[in-house]
Amino acid sequence: MADAAHGLGGLKYDPKKRAKPPELNVFIALVVIVAAFELLGWLLYRDSFLFNTRPNVDAIFNWARLNIIILQVSIVGIIAIGVTQVIISGGIDLSSGSVVGATAMIVMSFAQTAVVNGNPNPKAIFGEWAMDLPVIVPVLVGLGCGLVAGLINGLLIAYTRIPPFIATLGMMVSARGLSKWWSNGNPISFPTESYAAIGKGMMPVVIFVCLAVLFHLILRYTLYGKHTYAIGSNEDAARMSGINVARHKVLIYAIAGMLASVAAIVLSSKNLTAQAGMGVMYELDAIAMSVIGGVSLAGGRGSIVGTVIGALIFGVIISGFTFLKLDAYYQEMVKGAIIVGAVVLDQWRQRRMASRM
Amino acid sequence: MSDIVLETRDLTKHYGGVHALEGVNFILRKGEHVAIMGDNGAGKSTFVRQITGVEQRTRGEILFYGRPVNFAGPLEAREAGIETVFQTLALADHLDVADNLFLGREKLRLRLGPFSILDYKGMREATLKALQKTGVKIPNIHNTIERMSGGQRQCVAIARTATFHSRLTIMDEPTAALGVQETAQVENIIRNLKEQGEPLILISHNMRQVFDLVDRIVVFRRGRICANLRKEETDGQEVVAYITGAKTQPEYADAA
Ligand SMILES: Nc1ncnc2c1ncn2[C@@H]1O[C@H](COP(=O)(O)OP(=O)(O)OP(=O)(O)O)[C@@H](O)[C@H]1O
Ligand SMILES: [Mg+2]
Numbered sequence: 016m017a018d019a020a021h022g023l024g025g026l027k028y029d030p031k032k033r034a035k036p037p038e039l040n041v042f043i044a045l046v047v048i049v050a051a052f053e054l055l056g057w058l059l060y061r062d063s064f065l066f067n068t069r070p071n072v073d074a075i076f077n078w079a080r081l082n083i084i085i086l087q088v089s090i091v092g093i094i095a096i097g098v099t100q101v102i103i104s105g106g107i108d109l110s111s112g113s114v115v116g117a118t119a120m121i122v123m124s125f126a127q128t129a130v131v132n133g134n135p136n137p138k139a140i141f142g143e144w145a146m147d148l149p150v151i152v153p154v155l156v157g158l159g160c161g162l163v164a165g166l167i168n169g170l171l172i173a174y175t176r177i178p179p180f181i182a183t184l185g186m187m188v189s190a191r192g193l194s195k196w197w198s199n200g201n202p203i204s205f206p207t208e209s210y211a212a213i214g215k216g217m218m219p220v221v222i223f224v225c226l227a228v229l230f231h232l233i234l235r236y237t238l239y240g241k242h243t244y245a246i247g248s249n250e251d252a253a254r255m256s257g258i259n260v261a262r263h264k265v266l267i268y269a270i271a272g273m274l275a276s277v278a279a280i281v282l283s284s285k286n287l288t289a290q291a292g293m294g295v296m297y298e299l300d301a302i303a304m305s306v307i308g309g310v311s312l313a314g315g316r317g318s319i320v321g322t323v324i325g326a327l328i329f330g331v332i333i334s335g336f337t338f339l340k341l342d343a344y345y346q347e348m349v350k351g352a353i354i355v356g357a358v359v360l361d362q363w364r365q366r367r368m369a370s371r372m
Numbered sequence: 373m374s375d376i377v378l379e380t381r382d383l384t385k386h387y388g389g390v391h392a393l394e395g396v397n398f399i400l401r402k403g404e405h406v407a408i409m410g411d412n413g414a415g416k417s418t419f420v421r422q423i424t425g426v427e428q429r430t431r432g433e434i435l436f437y438g439r440p441v442n443f444a445g446p447l448e449a450r451e452a453g454i455e456t457v458f459q460t461l462a463l464a465d466h467l468d469v470a471d472n473l474f475l476g477r478e479k480l481r482l483r484l485g486p487f488s489i490l491d492y493k494g495m496r497e498a499t500l501k502a503l504q505k506t507g508v509k510i511p512n513i514h515n516t517i518e519r520m521s522g523g524q525r526q527c528v529a530i531a532r533t534a535t536f537h538s539r540l541t542i543m544d545e546p547t548a549a550l551g552v553q554e555t556a557q558v559e560n561i562i563r564n565l566k567e568q569g570e571p572l573i574l575i576s577h578n579m580r581q582v583f584d585l586v587d588r589i590v591v592f593r594r595g596r597i598c599a600n601l602r603k604e605e606t607d608g609q610e611v612v613a614y615i616t617g618a619k620t621q622p623e624y625a626d627a628a
Contacts, residue, residue: 238478238488241467245475248464255426255462256476257447266486315466 037309037316041324044307048328052335064338080334082217088304088330089223090285092323093278095301096230097271099322102305103234104267105247105314106179110168110186111275111301115294116194118160118279123203123289126153126210138204150209157280158273164190165272169265187298195291204288214285222281226274231319243267247314299354304329306357313365329353374438375402377540377571378423383432385418385595392418394595396432400540403569405562407582410592411615416575417459419592420544424449424456437539447476453539457546459575461529465518469510470499472517473532502535507557522549527557534561541565542573547581559585579608591615598624 052064065081067074094111101108127136129146136146164186171182212218234240242263245253254260278297283289308325310317332353336346378400385393393415400406408416422429425443434441436452443449449456463472470492479491479498499513508527510520517525526549533541543562547555562585565572576582582589583603591599591614599614599621613619 233487236489236492237484237486238480238490239486241471241475241478241490242486244466245464245471248466249462251460252462252464253475255424255446255456255458256464257445257450258476259445259447263486315464 038318038321038324041307041309041321041328045324045328045331048331048335052331052338055335055339059339062338064335080338084327084330084334085220086217087333088326089219090278090282091297091300091329092223092304092326093219093226093281094275094297095304095322095326096226096319097274098298098301099305099308099310099317099319100230100234100243100267101179101271102302102310102312103247103314103317104243104264105250106172106264106267107302107312108168108183108268108271109180109298110164110183110190111271111278112294112297112299113187113190113194114161114164114272114275115279115282115297116291117164117190117197118157118276119283119289119293120194120197120203120291121160122153122157122276122280123206123283124197125156126150126206126283127203128205128207131205136205138202140198140203147207150207150213153206153210154213154280157276159276161273161276161279162269163272164275165269166265168272169268172268173261173264191291191295194293197291200291202288202290206284206287210284211287212284214281214283219281219285222277226277227319227323234319239263239266244315247316249315300329300350303350303354303357306361307353309364311365312358312361376400376435377402377404377437378573379433379435380419380423381433381435383419383422383434384430385415385422385427386430392595393422393429396592396595396597398590398597400571400573403566403571404588405566405572405574405586406588406590407586408573408575408590408592409577409582409611409615414592414615415595416592417544418595420456420458420542420573420575424454424542426458450476455533455536455538455541457526457529457533457543459544459548461525463517463525463529466516468516469503469513469528470495472528473499473502473535477536498535499531502531506531506534506561509554523551523554526550527554530558530561534565538570540571540573542575544575545577546574547576547578555581579611582611583608593617593620596624600624 049065056062056064062068063077065076067077094115098108098111124140125145125148127139127146129136129143131137139146168183168186171177172179234243242253242258245256245258246260246263250260279294282293304326305317305322306312306325307328308317308321308323310322332349333346336349376399378398380396380398383393383396383398396419408419410416421427423434425445425448436454441452443452464475467475474495479494480488481491482489496513503510503513508531510524510527517528520528526546530543530546533543547558550558559581562572562574574582574586587603589601589603589606589611590597591601591611593615599619601611610619
């Protein structure tokens with residue numbers, strides 16, 4: 016079978032020399048960056064980035080730091096799973112950070128507990144009827160918010176042919192407005208215990224990993240995935256092949272919106288509060304994770320595996336700067352540089368691919 | 373029932389002010405292979421796009437096996453049995469051969485709406501069979517289209533139409549980028565279709581090829597038909613005269 020698969024035509028072909036998966040390069044980049052921080056750590060502070068150096072702890076790795084890295088990236092990582100699909104299809108989603116904000120505010124209003132330390136909840140948004148609801152209510156409300164935002168994005172993009180950049184920019188501004196208007200800028204706090212359990216401890220990581228595996232399988236093995244790549248690769252070809260491009264785009268943005276709302280639920284549960292400013296700039300972090308992970312802004316290329324490694328690189332860099340005791344302002348500047356750098360890298364990759372054709 | 377496969381009546385397409393296609397009356401009969409010739413911009417590809425539902429016509433009627441049809445999109449045309457190699461090839465560059473062959477009608481292992489699970493193995497095996505049947509040479513079918521030569525891409529697009537049994541095949545300049553051997557392969561595919569009695573519309577600028585393969589030549593000029601010639605009753609020089617506008621058949625005189 017394998018012979019026949021490759022025996023067509025006169026050219027010699029060596030099946031053992033399959034093209035390396037592109038994720039390999041991203042993984043190597045991750046290893047190199049970790050090694051660089053390790054080296055800098057020893058040079059500057061005589062301390063290890065990766066390994067345990069405290070004598071009272073019995074472990075090889077510095078698990079505390081590794082856990083923080085993974086925990087830090089998993090919430091934005093959930094958004095990045097959706098953003099990856101959007102970018103593979105040739106689009107972009109700038110609204111996810113604001114959708115997180117709006118969803119968190121709305122969800123939290125349905126997740127409050129009636130009594131805090133023997134007193135009525137001081138942050139109550141609604142009356143008695145919205146207190147101590149079963150956890151499924153806020154979760155469904157949250158997913159609904161993400162779904163609506165994503166559907167609006169998708170319908171605008173698919174049927175009015177507004178560029179995705181503009182449509183989702185509009186959603187970004189509107190959803191942020193909604194989150195500020197919702198409680199006149201007041202934070203919403205004191206969720207029920209069952210709601211607080213969603214994002215407790217390492218739960219965000221568990222949710223991130225499960226969703227990453229699920230969507231990896233979906234992108235790889237289902238019609239949805241194949242058509243997402245096809246649309247990003249050549250939208251006209253997809254249309255001529257009979258794919259309902261408009262309907263598929265609506266589905267992609269709806270899923271991206273729902274993933275942003277999952278991030279909002281996890282984040283508000285983890286923080287035990289929702290604020291109007293939640294999720295600011297998350298959209299850019301998510302785009303950066305995807306692009307670092309090899310998702311091409313031109314569409315058609317990328318994978319969830321790549322994005323997960325991209326998210327880890329992102330987390331390692333942020334945590335590495337803390338480790339090197341650089342202050343927060345530097346970190347912001349560096350983050351900006353990472354985002355621009357990732358896009359430059361993507362452009363460069365595209366040119367290189369083009370010259371190989 | 374008559375033996376007409378495809379008929380267009382007064383088929384017209386305007387792009388804003390551009391009259392790309394004007395009052396085309398075209399007939400294709402069972403088992404017939406017809407070539408459409410004409411200069412660049414004569415409206416040949418536009419004609420194909422109206423028939424296959426890629427675009428919606430401005431005016432006119434299309435009858436497929438005697439039934440008036442209004443394909444909302446290429447999928448409907450395909451489901452009705454029209455297979456097309458578009459001039460732009462319509463391939464997804466980042467996907468491999470099997471993916472492209474089955475794009476839009478994937479083999480499935482489990483039906484779950486949009487999340488149906490793909491039958492990769494089945495598609496790969498069918499792809500190999502299709503490539504062998506058509507004699508298309510591709511060193512590695514796992515390669516993505518972007519890593520293939522122009523001719524190989526064209527071969528993939530042609531293999532796609534030849535894989536699926538169709539009631540009408542349309543090829544828009546299928547051999548434009550092909551080498552001598554590959555052109556011969558494609559011409560063989562076309563002869564096979566002829567033997568199986570499958571009707572074909574072939575758009576080509578290659579006079580030798582047209583005279584080798586088809587029964588009839590229809591010449592387009594500035595969006596109109598200006599000649600309808602049986603192969604035995606004409607020659608290359610006459611066809612060129614029609615294409616360039618030196619001649620027009622009397623029944624199409626208003627085309628001039
Ligand atoms: N989408 C469009 N918008 C405006 N004008 C168009 C469009 N598509 C085609 N045209 C015009 O319609 C005319 C016919 O184009 P068409 O592609 O059918 O030519 P053709 O006969 O296939 O030529 P070629 O031999 O070069 O492929 C051309 O003048 C072209 O510029
Ligand atoms: Mg053409």
